[in-house]
Amino acid sequence: DGGITQSPKYLFRKEGQNVTLSCEQNLNHDAMYWYRQDPGQGLRLIYYSQIVNDFQKGDIAEGYSVSREKKESFPLTVTSAQKNPTAFYLCASSGTGGPGQPQHFGDGTRLSIL
Amino acid sequence: SQQGEEDPQALSIQEGENATMNCSYKTSINNLQWYRQNSGRGLVHLILIRSNEREKHSGRLRVTLDTSKKSSSLLITASRAADTASYFCATDDGGGADGLTFGKGTHLIIQP
Numbered sequence: 001d002g003g004i005t006q007s008p009k010y011l012f013r014k015e016g017q018n019v020t021l022s023c024e025q026n027l028n029h030d031a032m033y034w035y036r037q038d039p040g041q042g043l044r045l046i047y048y049s050q051i052v053n054d055f056q057k058g059d060i061a062e063g064y065s066v067s068r069e070k071k072e073s074f075p076l077t078v079t080s081a082q083k084n085p086t087a088f089y090l091c092a093s094s095g096t097g098g099p100g101q102p103q104h105f106g107d108g109t110r111l112s113i114l
Numbered sequence: 115s116q117q118g119e120e121d122p123q124a125l126s127i128q129e130g131e132n133a134t135m136n137c138s139y140k141t142s143i144n145n146l147q148w149y150r151q152n153s154g155r156g157l158v159h160l161i162l163i164r165s166n167e168r169e170k171h172s173g174r175l176r177v178t179l180d181t182s183k184k185s186s187s188l189l190i191t192a193s194r195a196a197d198t199a200s201y202f203c204a205t206d207d208g209g210g211a212d213g214l215t216f217g218k219g220t221h222l223i224i225q226p
Contacts, residue, residue: 004156040218041218042217042218042219043202043216045212045213048213058212090156090157092156092157100213100214102147102162103157103204103213103214105157106156108155
């Protein structure tokens with residue numbers, strides 16, 4: 001089955017710690033995205049990548065970093081500089097036809113502070 | 115920045131009734147999409163309507179688009195308990211490589 005896999009489902013971060021959220025897709029999609037979802041806030045774009053070895057900041061990139069070394073993988077690191085990291089993180093991908101194509105989502109990672 | 119705004123924020127209806135949710139947006143768009151999110155899960159794409167279309171159907175879903183009013187509506191007919199979820203509209207304004215802009219969602223509860 002083609003899809004997007006996010007891991008872990010739940011993650012806890014200690015003060016001063018960096019944590020990395022995994023996102024893997026086998027849909028052969030070029031574009032991948034990371035969103036943050038807070039209660040009542042909808043989805044906010046953190047980073048996106050349209051092609052391997054290239055990525056761009058979204059609306060709320062401060063305190064986060066990404067890499068795109070392989071087409072299938074787009075990991076997100078939440079650094080200690082992100083002072084309010086507690087949220088639900090969603091990874092998505094979309095195929096050819098331009099950035100406005102329908103996006104396919106993983107089932108998210110819920111990050112909490114210890 | 116968020117472009118789409120759904121209305122109402124929350125909606126509770128009886129099973130079998132129809133549910134209507136609205137989305138307003140601010141700038142010109144190439145297309146508008148609706149997504150569903152079950153609690154604690156990712157979003158699932160429901161339907162896409164292009165800027166030159168006025169109405170689209172998919173099963174029990176009916177979407178309308180009024181570009182002059184910059185608004186869209188999602189109608190779910192003959193609702194079921196399994197339709198309980200949050201529903202989001204997302205717009206593609208064609209202006210950049212960052213894809214879609216999502217609204218804050220409507221939380222729909224279907225009472226059995």
